[in-house]
Structure formats: structure tokens, C-alpha cells
Amino acid sequence: MDMVVILSTLDATIRLSTPLLLACLAGMYSERAGVFDIGLEGKMLMAAFAAAATASVTGSVWAGLAAGLGISLMTALLQGAAAITLKGNQLIAGTAINMLAVGLTTFLGIQWFAQGGRTPQLKEGERFTEVKLPFADELANVPVVGPIYSDLISGHNILVYIAFLAVPVTWFVLFRTRFGLRLRAVGENPKAVDTAGISVIAMRYQAVLITGLLCGFAGAFFSIAQGSGFGNNMTAGKGFIALAALIFAKWKPVPAMFTCLLFGFLDALQIRLQGVEVGGVQVPVQAIQALPYVLTVILLAGFIGKAVGPKAGGVAYSKER
């Protein structure tokens, strides 16, 4: 592989891992707080739809982003109400959210835009375009460093930078702030938090809202950054992959980033390996397409060992009963 192909693969890796990373970090907040979230997919889908629909109607990408974040937050709140206040089963709440998102986005899309649930193709100004970092052009011709900086690091849309910035921020929040300490504690032993005079419910709501926020970014990335409009079910199971990445990374921010990059890389590689020949025989495209999943299974079985999640995860907190 020459430099161009490598760079292009890595460039795609970054793009493909961005929504995974955002969703994975999103899941990290609520799961660290003891709320299992299999509804990442649904929140992203809601956000993707709201962002594209709003961007298309208002003509403003920022309005689109705001709508995406807003809807995702509201969805998170709904899920939170079910799972935290009403002490409902967290898995059911997530499943319901996923299904609601699939149905509602398409249904409303058809009603509003009459394009089979798709939103209109977004035009210039209605979607995030590539951001050129300072000196990208000037450095482009410097050997090695130049292309890496100007092709790989520069030239992504703003949500990509937000996603990767969210990694150190999340690390700092979780491990260096009062909020993070309480958040982590609430997922491990909510009783200890309660008896320390902190409201478990409030902590969990805050966590779930952050999850909503990050899912909002992830959803917006699909429809108004990487894509140019909403398509039915366009998140295509990424929420579940993000969940897998979260477990893979053992609920830690920096490993989460590397896991998402790995998944993104495997996907980018898959795209580029299609049609490859091994020993003169063309490998079936399905084998290549399954490669990321097969490799994940192998890596998991080979190297990762047991992943133990936050201890209090999955159960609603109640003092009595």
C-alpha cells in the first residue's frame, strides 16, 4: 500500500469511528452511573432526523444541530423517566426508545416531506463541511508530516473534532471532578452515594442527559455532516456496535477511543479490501464485509479477558422493598 492509500484508509477510519466514539462516550456516562443504555441507537436516530429536518427547513446547519441535540435530550429524558424515576426495566426502556425512533422518524418524515421518510437532500450551508485547520495548505508539501497534518488531521467536519475532544474531556470529568467521582460511585454502589448525602436520582438524570447530548452529536454527524440528509434507519446498528466498543474498552474513555478507532479502521479496511484476491482466488465480498465482526470476536476472545461493568448497572435504585 502506498502513502495515499494508507492516508485515505486512516482518513476514513477517523470518519467512520466518529459516530461510534460519540455514542460510546455517551453510553459511558449513563452506564458509569448505573443506567444500562441499549437505546443509544434510538437517540442517535431521533437526533439524525431532527437535525436533518430542521436544517432542511431552516436552511441552517446550526439550527439543525440544535434540534438534533434538543430531541436527543428529550428522548434521553423520557428514557430516564422510565428507567430512573419509574424504576422500569432499563433494557425495556432502551428497546422501546429504539423502536419508537425507527417508527417515529420514518412516519414523521413521510408526513412532512413525502419522500419515504427521507428528508430532502441538504444543500450547502445546511450541512457541516470540512474544516481546514490553520497552515494545512502551507504544510501540505512538507514530506511525511505535511500530508498527515493536512489530509489526516485537518479537513474533517467540526463534529469529528468535537468527538475526539470529548475523549480527554470525558476522562477529566470522570476522574478529576467531583461530578465524575459521584457519577462513578453511583454506578458502583448507589447506597453509598445516597448515605453520603447525594441524590442518586439527580446524579443519574445528569448522566443520562449527557448521554443524550453526545448521542445528539452522533446523530447529527450521520445526517448533517457525513451524510446530507436523513435516511430511514440510517444509523444501521451503530448504536449496538458502540455498546460493544464500550464493553470492549471496559468503560474507560481512552481505551474507548482506541476501540472505536479500531472498529472504524476495520470498517475502512473492509471497504478497501473488497475485491481483493488471495492466492489468485477472489475472496467473496461477504467474507470481507464480515471481517470487522469476525476480528472483533477473535480479539475479544484472545486478548481482552473478562469485562466487568459498573456493579450497580441495570437496576433501578430504590431504598426500600
Place this chain on the structure above:
Amino acid sequence: MSALKPLPRWADIILLPLINLTLAFIVAGLVVFAIGQNPLAALDAIITGAFGSGYNIGYTLYYSTNFIFTGLAVAVAAHAGLFNIGGNGQAYIAGLGVILVALAMQSLPWWLTFPVAILAGAAVGGFWGFVPGYLQAKRGSHVVITTIMFNFIASAIMIYVVVNLLKPPGILAPESASIAVEGRMPKLGTFIPWFKNTDVNFTLILALICLVGAYFLIWHTRFGFAMRALGQNPTATRYAGMSNSRITMIVMTMSGALAGMVAVNQVFGVQYRLVLDYVADAGFVGIAVALMGRNHPLGILLAALLFGALYQGGNELQYVIPGLSKEMVVVIQALVILFTGAMEGLFRPALQRLFSGGPAAARSGG
């Protein structure tokens, strides 16, 4: 403020879910109303569509059959503390076993093929559950991740096998050859005119047997005891000397085998050939079915009927009220899951107050 008493059993099992179901339909009705359609007409269309005639009931039962299997698959695993998200993949890949047996035995009477097809579906689906089980038991891989991955791997394998190995030349559609007419299992409509022209078939009976079997397995066998023990407290099972890894592998195999029965219903019972994506996310619906049915076979039966009815009724909805597309049905299903599953606590305190208030008021009155 005095402590609230727990609800009487009947209120817990019947009244509360009914209230929640009503609420789900009210909210869905609001959505329907908001787009200018008549919610009552829609409700009528769904109910008639699901139960209006033998034809409708037949299809409702046909969809329910799938959901019983996937619901049981999730529930059996859940009792052992395992979350099997892989129902889709297990149900899908099991079709390979079913179609190979069915094609090989197509000149024989169907009742000879049926049990073999069941075994083949169970074996292949079971294998697809066993591997994640094995990886969790022996390698510590999380079964949730592995089963998600196995769903994707299954669809890749299926498309390759169907298109490249099973598809007879000369047809465009990616599907296997059809089972010879004389080897096909008749549908129930052949015997019960009521169900004429519907897809409900003998697999429904298999599903009912599986429900009863699961009930006995979970609560009346030694293995079921061990399995539930593992689900509740893996340290205690280690203490008790049950082999956690063995139980995990067996349970995941059983779970996969149950999901694999969807293939029997779809491939051997209805389509008579292997098509792509015949599972249609029944595996995911199974999660909701199991959770709403509280992992109890009776609950699963009821939840599967509910979802079968919603599926079929919703399907009919778009014929009756063209403005209400199939997505509306998904919305209704989601609301049902949300209100009867996740938000079931919404009215509990109010009901409890009602029930505890009742006798107290009577006492002070008398």
C-alpha cells in the same frame, strides 16, 4: 403517611397492564389525530385486522409463532443471567439447516421431514448460540458483544450461501430452490377452513409445546434450578458445585435452538424455500416479548399474541387507512413496550393508594 400495601395479584397481572396498554393506545391515538386521521377508525382497523376473521386470526397466530420462539430464546438465557441479543442471527442461520433437510427429504411425506427439520434448525441455531456461550464461558468474551457480532456474521454468510450455493441458476431472486410440492407441510388452513389462505401452520403447535417445555425446564428440572441459580448468583453456583461454564454453554445452545425454530416456521412452514432476511427482526421483538412477559412462558405467550396482533393488525391498517403507513405500527408497538414494559410503574402508586385507601375508608366509615 402510612405505608402502601402491595397490589393484589390480579391487579398486578391484569389491571395494571391493561391500564398501561390503554395509555399506549391513547398516546398513539394522539399521534394519529395530530396528522389528521381518526384514531378510533385506526384502532378499529387494527383490532379487526388482527382478530376480525379467521383469516386475520390466522395471520396473527403466524406472527405470534415467531415471537414465541424468540421470546423464549431470550427468556431462557435471561434466567441464567445471559442477555442473548443474537436471536436474529440464530433464527436466520438456522434456515440453512432447515432448507438443507427439507430439500434433501422433499420427496418424502412432510411429517417425516418435519421432525428432522426441527432438529436441523435447532442444531444450526443452537450452534450459533453455543459459540458465544463457549466464548463467554471459556474465554471471558461478553455474550452481548459476541451475539451482536454473530448477527452480522450470520447475514454475511447467508447472503453468500443463498446467492452462490443455493440459488438455482436462471432465477434472479436471491433464494434457494423451492421444496417440491409433495414434500411441503400443509398449513393449518388446509384442515381448519377458518384459517384458509393464512400462513399459520403446525409450527404453532411446536411453539406451544416449547412454551410448556420451557416452563418445565425452568421450574421443574434440576438443570432449570441450576440455570436460575446461575442467573441470580454465580458465586453461589460455584459454591454449590454447579459448573457455571457448562450451564452457560448449554443455555446459550438451547436459546439459539429456540430462536432457530423461527426458521422452521418461516422456511418449512410458510415460504417453502430460503429467502433473505425472513427473520424480519423477530429476534429483537423477542427481547421485548420476553421482558414484557417477565420471562415466564405464560407471559411470553400473551406478549407474543399482543405483538403478533399488532403486527398483523398494523399490516392491515395500511390497506384500510392508506394514510397510515407501516411505520405507524412500529410507533404503536414502541409505545406499548414503553408504557407496559418500561413505565409500568406509572400508575402503580395511584392504584396502591386506591387499594389501600379502600378498606381503610370502609373501616373508619363503619
Place this chain on the structure above:
Amino acid sequence: MVSAVVSTGEAQAQRPLGAAASDLAIELVKINKRFGPVHANKDIDLKVRRGTVHGIVGENGAGKSTLMSILYGFYTADSGEIRVNGRAEAITDSRYALKLGIGMVHQHFMLVDNFSILENVVLGAEDSALLGKSLTRARAELTRLAREYRLEVDPDAIIEDVSVGTQQRVEILKALYRGADVLILDEPTGVLTPAEADDLFRVLNVLRDQGKTIILITHKLREIMAVTDYVSVMRQGQMVETLKTSETSPEQLAELMVGRRVLLRVDKGAAHPGDTFLSVEDLVVKDDLGVTRVKGVSFSVRAGEIVGIAGVAGNGQSELLESVSGMRDQSAGTVKLKGVPLSLEGDDGAHRARKAGLAHVPEDRQRMGLITSFEEWENAMLGYEDDKAYGKGLLLDINAARAEARERIAKFDIRPTNERLKTANFSGGNQQKIVLAREMERNPDVLIVGQPTRGVDIGAIEFIHNQIIKMRDAGKAILLVSVELDEIRSLSDRILVMFDGQIVGEADPATATEQELGLMMAGIGKEAGK
């Protein structure tokens, strides 16, 4: 209802300076609390004087923890009034209790297992949004507290890696760090060694001398007599009596608690040891993290004798028990039952051990010995579900299992007498009896017992001790591990002392003094050969 006021004409030795209107730190009036059908607290009145150590005793399930949880704002009372320093307060949550200067060390520690000690101390008492400053301040404060009360801990150690004694210390440090004036301790010594308990009482005395108020719940009357100024007795949700400690006796307290006379010491005859039933040779065991915890241990237990293993918690006793009973793989060595080597590897080793005639009462009944969400009868067959008695072939005969459970409930006086009740709803003492009944009624040749009376009230302790001795007298070999030196000394026929994964000595319970044993347990004792 007996009022809890104790008239003490003579002034208390240490009257806190600037004492407010009332010399009562805490006053509870007509507290009621129900959990569904259970009336856990009935019209409870309690007065606690400032600057005293006030003991509360009562059987398992008497309502002690519930009462204290109400005072701490963890539960809300159905009715009644709480007065703090003479002022009526509505304590709706723990935050408010903390603000009032009430701190609590819970019966089941409220610690975050994977946090460091420092993080646990700081949790909920951080002074700013960023952690850095809080941690620095807390580290300094911990050093000061350690100096002042001799409560040394390593601030950076992770909770799940430290001994229960240390965890206990952390709980107290948490309360002190928040500046509690009233400190509630719920069964703080349940898991402590005598030395650790003495340390704790020394700290309590210092605190009292500083004018702090302490409420101490314990099942150990020895501790009540040793450190409290007053003692209140609860029974079945009611306050029975409050007494001045100096004016009462253990016998009187026991009778008030249980409602009958209780024998406070073990009554047993001489042992008649027979053949060697259990022999352990050169056993080496690693823990979950791969650290070697048992380093070549050999011993044997004969029929008709009780061998006690004494030692400070964390010296490999747990791993030893888990390994001999087949729960944990051994790295080297052999375990023989009546001369036949047991094969224990694999995750079903415990099954083979049981089959061979080795029964095991685990140290931690809730984590290992029971599935608390199961009904009682299901736990009554846990580990023996393959037995012929419970059905034919693959099927379970539920009726047979329940009938047997009912018999055992009667025989072991397990209360409530309902085999269909969820096990979590039995009190600790009764849960312990469920496990004992299950393991003893199999009539095993060898019984391994870990911490048989942890957290169990005196009535139940008496019963459990008698059962163990009865078994010995029936010619069984019994291996007993306990951190209660009293228990080891009164039950055992021989005592082995374990330190740092090795058996460092053997002692005769009839002659060995507590000091001698204590020294050995600290690893200082002489290598005692036979």
C-alpha cells in the same frame, strides 16, 4: 412501652462545653416504621445523652438498623418525631442528617469497592467542583486523624484490596472527616478481630472524651459491658428497656433480648477423636488476582474433633476454605477424605467434594451460601439438587423438596416458618440456620464451617454452637474458621493459627491464653511443633 429515659442524678463526668438547652443529643419520640406487613419499629422512644456511648442490643430483625436508618435520614419514619439537640428536625435525607452532625457507619459497609480509600472518604464531602483540592485536603486531614486516633490507613489503597478491618476504619474516618458529633455504629465489630475491635473501642473512648455522642449496635454483650454508658434493648420492633450499663449484667440483657434465659457459654464434653477423616497436604492456593494466599499448608482433622483455625482476616483462611471445599482451584497439594484424594479442579469441584462427603458452611452466606432471591426451600437444596431425594431423572420433585424444607425449618427452629418465603426476607441469623440445616442434615463425614455466627444474635449463636458440637459428638470431623477468638477457643478441640498463608502454630484451647494466640496470629509466636 417502657420509656428510655434514665434518671441520672449525678452529673456526667464530661459535660460538653457550651452544651445547648438540652443535654440530650438525640431524642426519638414514638417512631413507627412499616415495611409492607412488617412493623419494624413500633412507637419507639429513645433518649441519647450527649457525650455518652449508648448501646442498642436486640435479636436479629428487632428493628435496630431500621431505627438508626431513620435517624440518619436513609428511611423516613411513618410517624414520630426526631429531636436533635432538643430541636425537632425533619430528617428527610442523609444529606440533612450529615448537616446536623449525624454520621453513620452502616452494618453493611457503604463503600465503593473500586475506589481508593481517599476517594471514598471524599465522596459527598468534596469542597469544589474539581477534585484535586479536595483530595489534597483530605489526604492531609487523614494524616491528622490517623495521628489523633491512631487510625492508620493507606489513602491510595483500593477498598476491595484491603481487609474488612481497614474498611471499617475507613467508614469511621468518613464520619470523622465530615465532623460528626453523633456517630452511629451498626454492628461495627461483626467482622473484626478482637485486636481490631479493641482498637475501635479505644477510638470510641477518645471520641467520647471529646464530647461526641456514640450509638453502638452490637450483638456482643462483652462489648456492651466494656464500652457503653447506657444500653437499650429492643425486641420485635419495640423498645423494651434502657439501662445504665454499670447497673446491668450480660445475663440480664440476654434475657431481656430473647425473652428467656440464654446460656452464654458453650457447654461441651471431651472429644473422642477417631480416624483421620480430612487431611490436607502441602496445599498452595492463589486468589483471583493470582497472588499466592495459601503457601503450603498441611494439617488433618480426625473424626469426632473440632479443629479451629484462628487468624486475622486476610491471612489465607478464606482461600484455604474455598480450596478444600472445591470452590477454588488449588495450585499444588492434595486434599484427602478418609485417605482418598479428592479431585477438585474445574468449576464444579465443590460438587465432587460434596459427593465424597464433605459439607461446607461458607463464610459469606449472602454472597456464596444462599441465593437470596430464591425461596427458602430452593436454598434448602442448593448444591444437592442432583440428589435422588428431589426427584427422578432430570425432573425435580418440588413437593418432596418443600416437604423436606419444612421438616428442617421445624428442626432448626427457622423463623418465619414459611418455606415459600424469599430468602432475603429472613434475618441474618435465620439465613445462617438455613445454610447450617442444609449442610448438616446431609450427614457428611467432614464439615467445614466458616464464620458460623457472624452477625447472628445470641439466641441463634447458642443454637448454632450446640449443633456444631452435636455433630462432633456424632463422630464427624469439623474444621472451623472464625475471626472470633472466643468462638474458636470455646468450640475447638485443637487450634491452628494461620498467618501469612501458613500455619504458624498449634495450641490447646484449654491452656492457651488469649495473649499467646494473639501473638501467634500476629506472626510473632514461636513455631509450635507437636
Place this chain on the structure above:
Amino acid sequence: ADPAIIYDLGGKFDKSFNEAAYNGAEAWKKETGGNYIDVELQNDAQREQALRRFASQGANPIVMAGFSWGTALNTVAAEFPDINFVVIDAVVEQPNVQSIVFDEHTGSFLVGAIAALKSTTGTVGFVGGMDVPIIHKFYCGYAQGAKAVKADIKLIENYTGTTPAAWNDPVTAGELAKAQFDAGADVSFAAAGGSGLGVLQAAADAGKFSIGVDSNQNYLHPGSVLTSMLKRVDVAVSTAFKEAGDDATFKPGVNVLGLAQDGVGYALDDNNAALITDDIKAKVEEFKAKIISGEIKVHDYTADNSCPGI
């Protein structure tokens, strides 16, 4: 009786195949003022159910679009001999069924030729939805057309996925197109239903060319969408609505629509007029004439599941 149409998975607004069918039905409605009924499938297993539903309702004719209808229709058509069925993209031999198939390979040949003529890099790409025979038929024709122009042209062939989401995953399809562009392609032909939109967008973003499919998609990104491989499903549907309801005009049997019948072709309109130079147009028209005359034989992948020379 009212005519009925059943769309395939993907739904009637897929901007491509199903939408073409929908447009045909709408055109018929506008022209005749008649009413028709339609429905979208929820999943693959519902084909027979939908057919029976309409048949017992008395709809006539019943038109369905999609290559997966064969088996279901074969069963149901026999049950309802008095109703006429028209199936597009599949062949069913029953007295009351008309089967309409398109020569997608010849239409694809032409856009392949256009791609090769337009390409300056000598590399052209293809993005299919799923690796299924009909999509191979597109690819095989496309590749033959490209090679007819430039024998040593490099072809990159990609598929979006393995689940039904593959037809509605513009993100992955866009990534595939980007990878093709990075690997030197400057034209990409999308035969991937709704996913194709991602290819078109990626091409527009990268300043490359794309080729639409089924319906005329030139208007989506004028100046970037080079052309669209037309498949006149709309004409087929409106014709069927007009003729098949009446036994007098109904023509059972197989009806193949190719270049000669204008059943397939390439789209030329204001949006791409500037892109298709007269030179290119002349060359393509020449190919078209030769294919119609039989001078050039375009191999049909589905005839023998192979694509010789590619």
C-alpha cells in the same frame, strides 16, 4: 376494479426503482383520473399475504415490482385465475401473469461507456447495494460498456452491506465511493437503491462524477451526476394499469423491454447537458444502435451467473 400496485422493500419513495413504479401509477392516475390502491411491504415474508389481500379485495390488475416476487406470485396467481397480474423484474409462467423484464445490462453498458469516455484517470467505480444477481447484472453490463471504450480500464466494484439496511445506508455507500475516488476513480455508478444517494453526494463533495440508477437522478447534483441508467418501470406500470385490467388488452407471457423499446437507456436533460459532450453522445448513440441491431452482444450475467472477460 381498481388496479393495485405493491412496492418492494425500500418503499415507494426510494428515489429509484420503487419510486419509478410509483411515478408510473401517478402518471396513469393523472392521465385517466382513475383510482388505484397500493401498499408497501414490511418484510420479505409478506409477499403472498399482500397479494392475497389485494386479490380477495378484487383489485385488477395487480402489479408488483421487484425481483423477489416469482415464487409468491406463482402460488397466488394459481389461486385467483380471474385476476390479472403483472410482475416487473421476475418471470412467472401462468396464464394470468404478464412478466416484464428489463435489459438492465444493455442500459448499464451505455452508462459504462459514458463513464469510460468521461474518465480521465482510467479508473471507474461501481457501488452495488447487496451482492445479489440482479446487481451483478448491472455491474456486468457496466463493465462491458467501459471496456468497450477502453479495454484496459480499471474497475472497482463494491457492495454496501449484507443486511436489508444495505439498500438504505448512504453513509457506507458514500464511504465506498470516497475509497474509490481515493483509489483513482473519477466516476462511480451507484446501483444501491437509497444508499446510492450517498454515492452521489460523495461524488459531488469530491468534485467527481456519479451515475444514478432507475429513475432520472440527474437533478440531485447537477454538474456532478453524469447521467442515470434509466429503467422505465414507470412506463411499464402505467401501461400495465392501462391494459392489463381488461382481458382483451392483457398480454400474458414475458415482455422484455430493452433499448429498442426505450425500456432502458441513459438520461439526458438540462442538468447534465454540459457534461455529455456531443462527442460522447455520438459514441454512445453508436453503441446503442449496434446493440439494438445485434452487432454488439452484451452478456447478461443472470443468464449463466458469469461475466466473461471481466
